[in-house]
Amino acid sequence: KFRTADGAENVEEALKSLQKEGLIKILDAAVVSWPADRAKPRTRQLLNLVGAGALSGTFWGMLFGLIFLMPLLGAAIGAAAGALGGKLADVGIDDDFIAEVKEKVTPGTSALFL
Secondary structure, three states: OEOOOOHHHHHHHHHHHHHHOOOOOOOOOEEEEEOOOOOOOEEEEOOOOOOOOOOOHHHHHHHHHHHHOHHHHOHHHHHHHHHHHHHHHHOOOOHHHHHHHHHHOOOOEEEEEO
16 A cells, blocks of 8 residues: 555556566556545556466456445445455455455555555
8 A cells, every 4th residue: 555646656667667677577466546536546457567367357347346336336236246255265365355455545545456
C-alpha cells in the first residue's frame, strides 16, 4: 500500500526499468489507485509488465470487484460471490486477505499487486 494515489504507479515505472534490464521478472501485476476525490478506486492490470504465465484480466477484475464493490452490490449476487470466493481461494487468496485489502486501500491511497 502507498500513502498516495500515484504511489503504486511510481513504483511501476521502477519495476519496468528493472525488468527491461533483465534484473527481475514479473509474472503478473495490477495497480489499484484511489484518488481522494473519487467514489471508487481505479484498477488496471499491468499488461506491459506481465509474462506468458500471467493471470487473466478476468481474475483481477473478479478480485477487485469482490474487494471493492461487494458492499454496493447487495444480496442479489451473494451466490455468485460465494462461487467467486472459492475460485480465489484456489489460487491462495483467502477471506482474510480480501478483508485486509478492503480495510487498507482507501481514498487517497494506492496498492501494487505482484
